[in-house]
Amino acid sequence: xxxxxxxxxxxxxxxxxxxxxxxxxxxxxxxxxxxxxxxxxxxxxxxxxxxxxxxxxxxxxxxxxxxxxxxxxxxxxxxxxxxxxxxxxxxxxxxxxxxxxxxxxxxxxxxxxxxxxxxxxxxxxxxxxxxxxxxxxxxxxxxxxxxx
Amino acid sequence: xxxxxxxxxxxxxxxxxxxxxxxxxxxxxxxxxxxxxxxxxxxxxxxxxxxxxxxxxxxxxxxxxxxxxxxxxxxxxxxxxxxxxxxxxxxxxxxxxxxxxxxxxxxxxxxxxxxxxxxxxxxxxxxxxxxxxxxxxxxxxxxxxxxxxxxxxxxxxxxxxxxxxxxxxxxxxxxxxxxxxxxxxxxxxxxxxxxxxxxxxxxxxxxxxxxxxxxxxxxxxxxxxxxxxxxxxxxxxxxxxxxxxxxxxxxxxxxxxxxxxxxxxxxxxxxxxxxxxxxxxxxxxxxxxxxxxxxxxxxxxxxxxxxxxxxxxxxxxxxxxxxxxxxxxxxxxxxxxxxxxxxxxxxxxxxxxxxxxxxxxxxxxxxxxxxxxxxxxxxxxxxxxxxxxxxxxxxxxxxxxxxxxxxxxxxxxxxxxxxxxxxxxxxxxxxxxxxxxxxxxxxxxxxxxxxxxxxxxxxxxxxxxxxxxxxxxxxxxxxxxxxxxxxxxxxxxxxxxxxxxxxxxxxxxxxxxxxxxxxxxxxxxxxxxxxxxxxxxxxxxxxxxxxxxxxxxxxxxxxxxxxxxxxxxxxxxxxxxxxxxxxxxxxxxxxxxxxxxxxxxxxxxxxxxxxxxxxxxxxxxxxxxxxxxxxxxxxxxxxxxxxxxxxxxxxxxxxxxxxxxxxxxxxxxxxxxxxxxxxxxxxxxxxxxxxxxxxxxxxxxxxxxxxxxxxxxxx
Numbered sequence: 001x002x003x004x005x006x007x008x009x010x011x012x013x014x015x016x017x018x019x020x021x022x023x024x025x026x027x028x029x030x031x032x033x034x035x036x037x038x039x040x041x042x043x044x045x046x047x048x049x050x051x052x053x054x055x056x057x058x059x060x061x062x063x064x065x066x067x068x069x070x071x072x073x074x075x076x077x078x079x080x081x082x083x084x085x086x087x088x089x090x091x092x093x094x095x096x097x098x099x100x101x102x103x104x105x106x107x108x109x110x111x112x113x114x115x116x117x118x119x120x121x122x123x124x125x126x127x128x129x130x131x132x133x134x135x136x137x138x139x140x141x142x143x144x145x146x147x148x
Numbered sequence: 149x150x151x152x153x154x155x156x157x158x159x160x161x162x163x164x165x166x167x168x169x170x171x172x173x174x175x176x177x178x179x180x181x182x183x184x185x186x187x188x189x190x191x192x193x194x195x196x197x198x199x200x201x202x203x204x205x206x207x208x209x210x211x212x213x214x215x216x217x218x219x220x221x222x223x224x225x226x227x228x229x230x231x232x233x234x235x236x237x238x239x240x241x242x243x244x245x246x247x248x249x250x251x252x253x254x255x256x257x258x259x260x261x262x263x264x265x266x267x268x269x270x271x272x273x274x275x276x277x278x279x280x281x282x283x284x285x286x287x288x289x290x291x292x293x294x295x296x297x298x299x300x301x302x303x304x305x306x307x308x309x310x311x312x313x314x315x316x317x318x319x320x321x322x323x324x325x326x327x328x329x330x331x332x333x334x335x336x337x338x339x340x341x342x343x344x345x346x347x348x349x350x351x352x353x354x355x356x357x358x359x360x361x362x363x364x365x366x367x368x369x370x371x372x373x374x375x376x377x378x379x380x381x382x383x384x385x386x387x388x389x390x391x392x393x394x395x396x397x398x399x400x401x402x403x404x405x406x407x408x409x410x411x412x413x414x415x416x417x418x419x420x421x422x423x424x425x426x427x428x429x430x431x432x433x434x435x436x437x438x439x440x441x442x443x444x445x446x447x448x449x450x451x452x453x454x455x456x457x458x459x460x461x462x463x464x465x466x467x468x469x470x471x472x473x474x475x476x477x478x479x480x481x482x483x484x485x486x487x488x489x490x491x492x493x494x495x496x497x498x499x500x501x502x503x504x505x506x507x508x509x510x511x512x513x514x515x516x517x518x519x520x521x522x523x524x525x526x527x528x529x530x531x532x533x534x535x536x537x538x539x540x541x542x543x544x545x546x547x548x549x550x551x552x553x554x555x556x557x558x559x560x561x562x563x564x565x566x567x568x569x570x571x572x573x574x575x576x577x578x579x580x581x582x583x584x585x586x587x588x589x590x591x592x593x594x595x596x597x598x599x600x601x602x603x604x605x606x607x608x609x610x611x612x613x614x615x616x617x618x619x620x621x622x623x624x625x626x627x628x629x630x631x632x633x634x635x636x637x638x639x640x641x642x643x644x645x646x647x648x649x650x651x652x653x654x655x656x657x658x659x660x661x662x663x664x665x666x667x668x669x670x671x672x673x674x675x676x677x678x679x680x681x682x683x684x685x686x687x688x689x690x691x692x693x694x695x696x697x698x699x700x701x702x703x704x705x706x707x708x709x710x711x712x713x714x715x716x717x718x719x720x721x722x723x724x725x726x727x728x729x730x731x732x733x734x735x736x737x738x739x740x741x742x743x744x745x746x747x748x749x750x751x752x753x754x755x756x757x758x759x760x761x762x763x764x765x766x767x768x769x770x771x772x773x774x775x776x777x778x779x780x781x782x783x784x785x786x787x788x789x790x791x792x793x794x795x796x797x798x799x800x801x802x803x804x805x806x807x808x809x810x811x812x813x814x815x816x817x818x819x820x821x822x823x824x825x826x827x828x829x830x831x832x833x834x835x836x837x838x839x840x841x842x843x844x845x846x847x848x849x850x851x852x853x854x855x856x857x858x859x860x861x862x863x
Contacts, residue, residue: 014664021671068656097663098655101710120659120699121692122667 004137005031007060009041009077010095011069018122019064019095022129030137033060038072041065042080045087059090062136065112067096067103075106082111089143091136167361174354181347188340195333202322205255205262209315209322212248215241216273216311220304223280227287227295238280245273262321269314276307388412395424397488399477402450404488406430416494418464435460435468450485453477458495470499522620528613530555530571542601542622544594555618560592574607575614583607583616591620600627644713651709658702665695704831707762711838716756723751723796726764727785734772743772743781751787751796753863755843763839766832767798767859773826774802774857790862799858804851813849836861 006023010016016034023032035041045059063081067074074094081087093114094107107115116132119125219241225234249270256262283304287295387394387410395413397404409424423429434442438459449455455475460468475490516523522539526532531554535547543550543558550557556564573579583605591601602621607614669688672680680688724747731745753760768783775781784799805813805820812818814837819830836859840847843863851857 012660012664014667015660018663018667018671021667096656097659098652100652100655100706101714118659118663120662120666121696122663122670125663125667 004061007033007063009035009065022126026130028133037070038077063092064095078110170358174351177347177351181344184340184343191336198329202326205322208252213315272311393492399485433462469496525617599624662695662699704829708835721755721760730768746784748786759839763836766836771800775800795860795862797860801856804855804857
C-alpha cells in the first residue's frame with residue numbers, strides 16, 4: 001500500500017491543508033508527499049537535490065500538480081517530466097484554480113492526463129478529490145514501473 | 149499609266165493602219181492586175197480586129213485583083229471572039245472596082261503609106277481599065293487583029309505586073325503590119341500574164357500577212373478579253389468579300405439616282421440586292437437625326453467633286469449603324485456631272501471604340517483633375533510630360549514650370565542619383581524595383597521643404613517609347629497619424645497585456661483565498677459544531693455563501709474579460725440548433741419547471757460560434773431565470789426585420805422590467821432586481837452586449853414590468 005504515494009505539488013498552505021483534509025475525509029490513506037514548488041517536485045521525481053539517492057522504486061502513483069508555483073511553474077514541471085524517460089508515463093493530474101483556455105491547451109499539449117479545477121465550495125472540492133482518488137488510485141491501471 | 153495607255157493606243161492604231169495599208173496594196177494590185185488583164189484582152193480583141201482588118205484588106209485586094217484579072221480575061225475573050233457577052237465581067241469589074249477601091253481606101257485610111265500605094269494602085273487600075281477600054285474599043289472598031297496587036301503591043305502585061313506588084317506590096321505591108329501587131333500583142337500578153345501572176349503572188353502574200361496580222365490581233369483581243377473577264381471576276385470577288393459597299397449613282401442636274409451597288413450590300417446591311425436601287429431607299433433609312441446634316445453636306449459633292457461623310461444608317465434588321473461614306477463625282481468631258489462613285493463602310497465598331505476611348509479619356513481627365521493625389525507622367529528620359537492640379541497643390545509648382553524638366557526637381561538631392569540609376573537600369577533591363585509597386589519616399593516642394601510621400605509608379609508604352617505615370621500622395625498627415633496610432637497601439641497592447649496578466653492572476657490567485665475561507669468555514673462547522681451555537685453556525689454559513697458568491701462574480705468577470713480578449717473566428721452558426729441545445733440543458737437543470745420553448749427553425753448567422761454560444765446562453769439563462777415565478781414559462785427565439793436588417797430576439801413572459809432603466813441594462817454589475825428576488829451578478833447582459841458589439845451588431849430590449857421582456861440583437 002505504501003508504494004502508492006501521491007505527490008501533491010502545491011505552494012498554498014491553505015490549499016495543501018484542504019486537499020489533505022479532503023483526501024482524509026474520503027478515506028484515501030495513501031502517503032502524500034508535498035512539494036511546495038516546481039523545483040522540489042522535480043528533485044523528488046528525478047532524484048536530485050534534497051531527494052538525491054532515493055531509490056527509484058518510490059515513484060508516486062499520481063502527481064497532483066498546481067500550475068501557479070514559485071520558481072518553476074507547473075507547466076514547466078510537466079514539460080520536464082514528459083521529457084524524461086523515467087517520468088514520461090507518470091500520471092499527472094493538473095489541479096488548479098484557473099480554467100483559462102490557454103492553461104487547458106498548454107497542459108494537455110504537454111501531456112497532462114487530466115485537468116481538474118479546484119471548486120471554491122469545499123463540499124464540491126471534497127467530492128472532486130474523492131472522484132480523483134477513486135479513479136486514479138483504484139480504477140485506473142497505472143503504467144508499468146519500468147519505462148519501456 | 150496614262151502614258152502606257154496612249155502608247156498602247158498608238159501601237160494598236162499602227163497595227164490597224166498596217167492592215168489597212170496591206171489591204172489597200174492588195175486591192176491596188178488586184179485592180180492593176182485586172183486592168184492589165186482587161187488591157188491585154190482589149191489588145192487581143194484589137195489585134196484580132198487588126199488581123200481581120202488585114203485579112204479584109206487582103207481579101208479586098210485579092211477581090212480587086214481578081215476583078216481586074218476577070219476584066220482583063222473578059223477583054224481578052226472579047227478581043228479573041230468579039231463576042232460582047234464576054235465583056236460582062238469586064239463591065240461589072242469596072243463598076244465594082246470603084247467600090248472596092250473606095251472600100252479599100254476606107255479600110256486603110258489610117259495608113260498613109262498604104263493610101264499612097266492605094267493611090268498608085270488606083271492609078272494603075274484606072275490606067276489598066278483605060279487600056280482595056282481602048283482595047284475593047286479597038287476591037288470594036290479595029291477588029292480582032294488590031295485588038296490583038298493592041299493587046300500584045302499594049303503594055304497590058306507590064307501594067308498587070310505593076311498592079312500585081314502593087315497589090316503584093318500592099319499585102320506584104322498588111323502582112324508586115326499584122327506580124328508587127330501580133331508581136332506587140334504577144335509581148336503585151338506576156339506582160340499581162342507576168343503582171344497577173346506577180347500581182348496574184350503579191351496579193352496572196354499580202355493576204356497571208358494580213359490574215360496573220362488579223363489572227364494575231366484577234367488572239368490578242370481574245371487574251372485581252374479573257375484577262376478582262378478574269379479581272380472583272382476578281383473585282384467582283386474582291387468587292388463581294390470586302391467590308392466596303394461600292395455604289396454608283398447617275399447624276400442629272402442635282403438629282404442622284406442609284407444605278408449600281410456591289411453584291412456585298414446584302415451581306416452587310418441585310419437588304420436585298422434590288423432594294424438599294426429604289427430611289428428613296430437611302431434617304432428612307434438615313435437616321436432622322438443625321439438627315440439634315442447629311443443633306444446640307446450634299447452640295448459640297450457637286451462643288452468639290454468629292455465628299456466624305458459619316459452618318460447613322462438603318463439596316464434591314466432595324467438597327468442603326470454608323471457608316472463612313474466616301475463619294476467621288478465623275479464629270480463628262482464638257483464638265484457636266486455624270487456619275488457618282490462611292491464606297492460605304494460600317495464603322496460602328498470604330499465609333500464605339502472612339503466613344504469608349506473618349507469616355508475613358510474624359511474619365512482620366514476628370515480623375516486626374518479632381519484627384520487629391522499628384523498624378524505626374526514622364527517620358528523615358530524622366531522628363532515631366534503631365535502635371536495635374538493635385539501635383540500643383542502638393543509640390544507648389546505650376547505645370548508649365550516643370551513640364552519638360554526632369555523628375556529629379558521634385559526630389560531631395562540625396563535621392564536623385566538613385567533615381568537616375570534606377571531609370572537607366574529599368575530602361576536597359578526592364579528590371580523593376582519601383583515600377584508596379586507602392587513605395588514610401590520623400591519629395592521636395594518648390595520652396596525646398598521635404599515631405600514624406602507615397603509613390604505608386606506604373607510604366608506604359610507610348611509608341612516605341614516607355615512612359616511612366618506616378619501617383620504621389622503627401623503622407624505627412626498619415627505619417628503623423630501612423631505615429632500616433634503606433635503609440636496608441638503600443639499603449640493599448642501594453643494595457644491588454646496587463647489586463648491579460650491581471651485576468652490570469654485573478655483566475656488563479658483571487659479564487660484560492662475564497663477556497664480557504666469556504667473550506668475552513670466548512671471545517672469549523674464540521675469539526676467544531678459542538679462549540680458553536682446556532683448564530684455562530686449561521687455566521688459561518690453566511691461566510692461560505694459570501695465567498696461562493698464572490699467566486700461566482702470572479703468567474704463572470706473572467707468570462708466578460710475572455711469575451712473581450714478572445715480571437716474572433718467567423719463561421720456559419722445555426723442559432724436555432726444552439727438555442728435548442730441550451731433549452732434542453734435548462735430544462736434538465738430544473739426538471740420540475742413547466743416551460744414552453746418556441747424556437748424558430750433555420751436561424752443561420754455568420755458569427756464566432758464560441759462567442760455566439762456565450763451570448764445566447766446568457767440571454768436564455770436570463771429568460772429562464774425571470775420566468776421562474778410563472779406557472780408556465782414561455783420562451784421564444786426568432787427573427788424579425790429591423791431597419792432592413794435581420795434582427796434576432798429572445799422573448800419571455802417573465803418579470804420584465806421598467807423601461808425607465810433600460811439604459812442601465814447592459815452595464816456590468818447593473819441589476820434591476822434584488823438578489824432576494826432573482827440572484828445574479830449583473831455581468832450577463834454586459835457580456836451579451838460585448839459579444840454583439842464585437843460582431844458589429846447592436847443589442848436592445850423591450851419590456852414592461854411584469855409583462856415579459858424581449859431582447860433583440862443584430863450582427
